[in-house]
Amino acid sequence: DIDGYHIYYGTSTGNYTGSVDVTDGTKTSVTITGLSGSTYHLAMTTYDVNGLESGYSPEISKTAQ
Numbered sequence: 001d002i003d004g005y006h007i008y009y010g011t012s013t014g015n016y017t018g019s020v021d022v023t024d025g026t027k028t029s030v031t032i033t034g035l036s037g038s039t040y041h042l043a044m045t046t047y048d049v050n051g052l053e054s055g056y057s058p059e060i061s062k063t064a065q
Helices: none
Strands: 002-010 018-022 039-048 060-063
Touching: none
Parallel strands: none
Antiparallel strands: 002 018, 002 039, 039 060
């Protein structure tokens, strides 16, 4: 079972300098605050109750507002 997930983000493709730990594995949305108006590249992983983490999801890009 999924226990939570990590969202990794950064301003360069594949270079994630920040992350958010979402400890509620049932959550379907998260707001990341404090980002400048740059384009960010994001990927996520899931982890289980034993702390085993998946590989990265496909990356998406989004411009912060």
